[in-house]
Amino acid sequence: MEIIVCIKQILDPDLPPAKFMVDKERNKVIPPEGIPFVINPYDALAVEAALKIKDEKGGKITVITIGDKSTEDIVRKALAMGADEGLIISDTIFEESDSFAVGYILAQGIKKIGRYDLILCGRQAADWDNGVVGSVVAEYLGIPIVTRAKDVKVVNGRVNVERVTTDGFETFELELPALITVSSELGQARLPSGWGIIKAASKEIPIWSGKEIETDISKVGKKASRNQLMRLIIPSYERRCEFITGEDLHEISAKLTSKLMERRIHE
């Protein structure tokens, strides 16, 4: 069983809101100093899903990410959890790629790896929440996909998936190779063990360039981007408290009603 898991480095979603800052002019998030990036929690669950299959059936798990050398930390984290190999795809030509380009880059990387039975991704990244990449990768590779899995099992050379819907779940059975995106309903990702961390620490993590994965430059970077970020702002919350007084309940509720009506008209 050859499993590939795509992971992404994001700002820690547990970041206290006061530490979240944006550069309004450049439309960019300013990463706070002293708080390291983490694996996208959905991707950590994809790693968990892969490990569960490996625990049961054996096999090899390769994690793959796009980014500079600093992404090594999250790759090592996945290795410490129990993945076997790590891989970083890194090139300046990838900068400011959108989700479609990212899907393309990952697909190119996976093609170069060559062998795979199952590809797992998180259902979306908890920073931009686009949820596109998995589908794009499957499209480029021409393999079936099921999104938002809460359970992934390999049985007799096929994969059984339970897919979360708004009011329950659907069950799918797919031929391998296939791509599954994993949802939070899968459960909890395991924490790395001490020996896991020690083994991961000395592991070589190859870095592949755009050239090595035979990138078509017209498909990546800012120019290839299909959508454009117009404005990045931090929403402001305002709380107001007003006491409504009156002679009796009747008057108070009448006042309250007219207040509410007023606000409906204004906002």
Add this chain to the structure above:
Amino acid sequence: MDRFDAIVVGAGPAGCASALVMAKAGLKVLVFERGKYVGAKNMWGGAFFGPQINYLFPNFWEEAPVERLVTRHVISFLTGKGSVSVDFKSTDFGIPPYNGFILLRAKFDLWMAKQVEKAGAILATGLKVDDLLVEGEKVKGVKIGKEEFHSDVVILAEGANSLLTQKAGLRKEFSSEDIKQGVKEVIQLSRKTIEERFNLKGNEGVAMEFVGLCTRGLPGGGFLYTNKESLSLGVVAQLSDLIKNRVKTLDLLEEFKTHPEIGKLIEGGQTVEYSAHLIPVAGLGMIPRLYRDGLLVTGDAGALLLGTGLILEGANFAIASGMAAAETVKMAKEREDFSQRTLSHYQQILKESFVLQDLETFKKAPKFLKNARIYHLYPELIVEMAEKIFRNNGEPRKGTFRMVREVLKGRISIWQLFSDVMKARKAI
């Protein structure tokens, strides 16, 4: 790789310093840190004094996340009616290798840990060491859950809440008399506002200490440090007095923030961080046994820090003791002997350095600093005296000494005052 030369517990200044020195000497070093990442749980007031970091990382200020240099010290006596301050500015402190550095621990510890990893040590975060592995008299490694890790020596750098040091039988139960509690807020302000408000330029910074009202007169004090784009504001108080008087440090800090003197300085700022921590500052008497077969204790875990009232220094003691422990392990490795006979060398290095010498010099400070008059009566006397000296109410003036007598009258005898001054002379 199934065993290590050394396992370090805790990646604060003490742990990082010892791991770095050992890794650089080619030893196989494993560091455990319980925080999700290094620095996640670490706090302090704000300034590092002395050359120790520079010993570890020459010219570190060129690349490490230093907030500002301490070029100005202010000590203030606060009362409800006003304050009297000593304001010391030094041009020399702004010249390399500098005297003091204002640092935010979360950033700085993370940076330090990166250097430790680069030097070849393995850093395992998010893992809390539960216990020591002991065979007979010898410490042989550590235990986390069901996992065991073996090494020739374990260095405890676990900080103030030194449970493993206690488990190893090296220290007794702490008493609330031996412990101070500190709370701190980081308050965000623009760089420009900070520089205008505190009269600073470029990388200049100020370290402020407050005595008096900020602890409601209980033993302890307040502090304020200027970071690049925030202020660290906090209060430290004796735990036993907090318990006795049913006061929370959190409430002290809230009150401190509303004092007119402080209010002005933090106005318009937004609190972005809040933290609390213990400080084991009872001086020499509190220091546990610092070594046994296969084990060394460093930094706050060894209560190796100095509080004289005017200064609270721990991080430099932590680094110096971490380095001393590392040197000792290097020697033990050469001799292939990790018994307490060789490891006692650690105590020797500390005795010859400022670490134990300063603690010896100021050994009377902890007891002296429990004198409540320092925090209650004296700030009031000083402020009243100043008020009397500067007040002009149109009446003929009195001589300064007569004024002093008036202020003291009925509140403290000359003999009591004299005795306190004499004690201060011996203690600090």
